[in-house]
Amino acid sequence: xxxxxxxxxxxxxxxxxxxxxxxxxxxxxxxxxxxxxxxxxxxxxxxxxxxxxxxxxxxxxxxxxxxxxxxxxxxxxxxxxxxxxxxxxxxxxxxxxxxxxxxxxxxxxxxxxxxxxxxxxxxxxxxxxxxxxxxxxxxxxxxxxxxxxxxxxxxxxxxxxxxxxxxxxxxxxxxxxxxxxxxxxxxxxxxxxxxxxxxxxxxxxxxxxxxxxxxxxxxxxxxxxxxxxxxxxxxxxxxxxxxxxxxxxxxxxxxxxxxxxxxxxxxxxxxxxxxxxxxxxxxxxxxxxxxxxxx
Amino acid sequence: xxxxxxxxxxxxxxxxxxxxxxxxxxxxxxxxxxxxxxxxxxxxxxxxxxxxxxxxxxxxxxxxxxxxxxxxxxxxxxxxxxxxxxxxxxxxxxxxxxxxxxxxxxxxxxxxxxxxxxxxxxxxxxxxxxxxxxxxxxxxxxxxxxxxxxxxxxxxxxxxxxxxxxxxxxxxxxxxxxxxxxxxxxxxxxxxxxxxxxxxxxxxxxxxxxxxxxxxxxxxxxxxxxxxxxxxxxxxxxxxxxxxxxxxxxxxxxxxxxxxxxxxxxxxxxxxxxxxxxxxxxxxxxxxxxxxxxxxxxxxxxxxxxxxxxxxxxxxxxxxxxxxxxxxxxxxxxxxxxxxxxxxxxxxxxxxxxxxxxxxxxxxxxxxxxxxxxxxxxxxxxxxxxxx
Numbered sequence: 001x002x003x004x005x006x007x008x009x010x011x012x013x014x015x016x017x018x019x020x021x022x023x024x025x026x027x028x029x030x031x032x033x034x035x036x037x038x039x040x041x042x043x044x045x046x047x048x049x050x051x052x053x054x055x056x057x058x059x060x061x062x063x064x065x066x067x068x069x070x071x072x073x074x075x076x077x078x079x080x081x082x083x084x085x086x087x088x089x090x091x092x093x094x095x096x097x098x099x100x101x102x103x104x105x106x107x108x109x110x111x112x113x114x115x116x117x118x119x120x121x122x123x124x125x126x127x128x129x130x131x132x133x134x135x136x137x138x139x140x141x142x143x144x145x146x147x148x149x150x151x152x153x154x155x156x157x158x159x160x161x162x163x164x165x166x167x168x169x170x171x172x173x174x175x176x177x178x179x180x181x182x183x184x185x186x187x188x189x190x191x192x193x194x195x196x197x198x199x200x201x202x203x204x205x206x207x208x209x210x211x212x213x214x215x216x217x218x219x220x221x222x223x224x225x226x227x228x229x230x231x232x233x234x235x236x237x238x239x240x241x242x243x244x245x246x247x248x249x250x251x252x253x254x255x256x257x258x259x260x261x262x263x264x265x266x267x268x269x270x271x272x273x274x275x276x277x278x279x280x281x282x283x284x285x286x287x288x289x290x291x292x293x294x295x
Numbered sequence: 296x297x298x299x300x301x302x303x304x305x306x307x308x309x310x311x312x313x314x315x316x317x318x319x320x321x322x323x324x325x326x327x328x329x330x331x332x333x334x335x336x337x338x339x340x341x342x343x344x345x346x347x348x349x350x351x352x353x354x355x356x357x358x359x360x361x362x363x364x365x366x367x368x369x370x371x372x373x374x375x376x377x378x379x380x381x382x383x384x385x386x387x388x389x390x391x392x393x394x395x396x397x398x399x400x401x402x403x404x405x406x407x408x409x410x411x412x413x414x415x416x417x418x419x420x421x422x423x424x425x426x427x428x429x430x431x432x433x434x435x436x437x438x439x440x441x442x443x444x445x446x447x448x449x450x451x452x453x454x455x456x457x458x459x460x461x462x463x464x465x466x467x468x469x470x471x472x473x474x475x476x477x478x479x480x481x482x483x484x485x486x487x488x489x490x491x492x493x494x495x496x497x498x499x500x501x502x503x504x505x506x507x508x509x510x511x512x513x514x515x516x517x518x519x520x521x522x523x524x525x526x527x528x529x530x531x532x533x534x535x536x537x538x539x540x541x542x543x544x545x546x547x548x549x550x551x552x553x554x555x556x557x558x559x560x561x562x563x564x565x566x567x568x569x570x571x572x573x574x575x576x577x578x579x580x581x582x583x584x585x586x587x588x589x590x591x592x593x594x595x596x597x598x599x600x601x602x603x604x605x606x607x608x609x610x611x612x613x614x615x616x617x618x619x620x621x622x623x624x625x626x627x628x629x630x631x632x633x634x635x636x637x638x639x640x641x642x643x644x645x646x647x648x649x650x651x652x653x654x655x656x657x658x659x660x661x662x663x664x665x666x667x668x669x670x671x672x673x674x675x676x677x678x679x680x681x682x683x
Contacts, residue, residue, distance in 0.1 A: 103514070185416075240564075280668045
């Protein structure tokens with residue numbers, strides 16, 4: 001078992017024929033993911049990477065029975081693509097695009113709630129989701145992953161790869177790795193994904209990579225304390241970041257007294273999570289404190 | 296991007312949000328004379344135009360009762376270096392001063408529109424206790440703060456604005472005035488893709504509500520559809536930060552002396568933290584982006600080296616899409632072009648990392664390689680102290 005994706009996931013790519021869409025769809029196919037087609041308005045009826053191209057998501061879903069959409073559409077039109085995927089009945093929407101206006105996401109989220117309650121959105125501004133050895137829907141380097149019992153959820157991209165790499169090197173494989181993205185309004189929160197991991201039989205322990213800004217980590221701490229039993233390891237980036245300055249991600253900013261590194265660490269520690277202070281020790285700390293049932 | 300108060304008020308004025316009588320924006324003390332000639336009736340309010348809250352306590356807001364006082368305040372304020380609780384130990388030089396006519400205040404309210412990350416939508420935050428910092432109010436009188444989630448499409452509907460006015464205790468005769476201002480400001484927030492719009496205080500005068508202040512932060516991701524903002528220079532960013540932005544490099548200058556070049560924002564922050572943990576101090580945050588190529592690596596080096604504090608450079612690349620061998624070639628090409636005067640520590644991991652390390656080792660170039668981030672951070676700290 002795993003969460004969100006498995007070998008049966010049928011994926012379409014929105015923004016399929018663009019340069020990012022083409023490149024990453026190709027890599028996902030190489031990994032073994034079932035990319036069953038793509039959508040580029042105006043290119044319907046052609047083929048790309050040996051897959052059919054459709055004008056609309058609705059048509060793509062009808063013809064391919066896709067249940068996942070991976071979005072590479074440029075920022076100005078990305079929120080529209082999210083809503084189109086939801087309306088067409090897609091159940092998992094993964095939006096890689098970065099730089100989407102915050103209010104576009106607020107509107108898209110509201111739209112999904114009202115018009116596409118079946119849809120779960122991951123991202124935007126995220127590396128995507130991977131269930132090792134089964135399905136990769138994102139831009140992460142597939143080969144660093146290894147199948148196993150650790151669930152990983154993160155707000156960052158390359159920081160996630162760093163963590164995965166350390167875990168795999170220690171022989172600790174992953175059930176599913178989820179990048180929820182670094183934007184102020186993410187489609188799914190830490191809490192949403194922690195909930196899925198807690199209920200997933202394959203996942204035995206969870207690594208969470210947070211960063212300064214917002215209160216998603218504090219919310220995760222409260223949820224962990226109230227509802228979870230599996231061991232949770234956390235690293236929060238941005239301890240050395242000065243307040244008031246945005247650190248790359250639109251969401252990574254300490255404003256006033258909210259969203260500081262200290263408040264997040266404190267909340268998670270008192271909720272019972274294992275806090276990892278040194279980024280280089282994610283793999284070794286998990287290896288030292290956690291023994292998998294199924295090796 | 297933050298707007299100055301007078302820039303925000305210009306937008307308010309275009310939407311007919313009531314404001315104090317405008318005198319002018321001056322950058323030389325003598326310019327106040329023509330304002331005093333035109334705005335004959337005092338008192339006059341002089342406000343330092345800097346991008347930080349807490350100006351009043353720092354001497355950046357003055358009420359002048361006589362023309363002589365106004366002239367004296369203008370002279371003292373222009374060129375003044377200001378530190379408020381929001382400038383985090385830095386000082387800001389006052390370049391411009393906004394002059395307005397004073398208004399008769401009956402009651403001060405607080406009004407803002409912001410993004411509530413938790414619920415994923417904009418919210419209106421209002422209080423009948425205006426004029427104080429909202430953080431202070433939240434800490435001392437949280438019950439005095441009213442928070443109303445907004446529909447991002449509909450905004451604040453008139454009935455909801457009226458309900459808010461009643462809840463705030465706005466006198467019956469001024470409900471319409473409040474609703475007009477509140478709905479206009481919410482519409483502005485949504486139409487112009489703002490991430491914060493704060494009016495503190497929003498004051499009740501005998502003639503109705505008047506916006507005494509305007510604090511606006513725009514959403515940089517939406518600048519593509521707001522050309523009026525995108526042409527504006529981000530005065531808060533340093534020249535190096537603006538230069539970086541032009542090339543899609545995310546850079547923030549810091550106080551330390553170890554320059555960092557990293558791919559990915561989270562890993563860049565994590566690298567800074569690791570340097571600090573190893574006893575060093577990062578000179579910057581720098582994310583070269585997912586599509587790091589030789590040109591970007593070169594740009595990044597140039598930007599880092601513009602900071603004279605930099606004593607060592609640490610390159611930390613986790614190759615995913617980016618191949619480490621390509622980064623290694625990029626670094627060598629840059630070193631050939633530029634004479635690097637400071638030690639360079641390189642850590643390459645991920646796609647083709649071994650090949651990348653080999654390329655660096657074989658080149659015979661003087662640089663320090665590391666196989667883990669911790670090792671890289673420690674070596675950077677040692678090199679900065681002249682120990683390598």
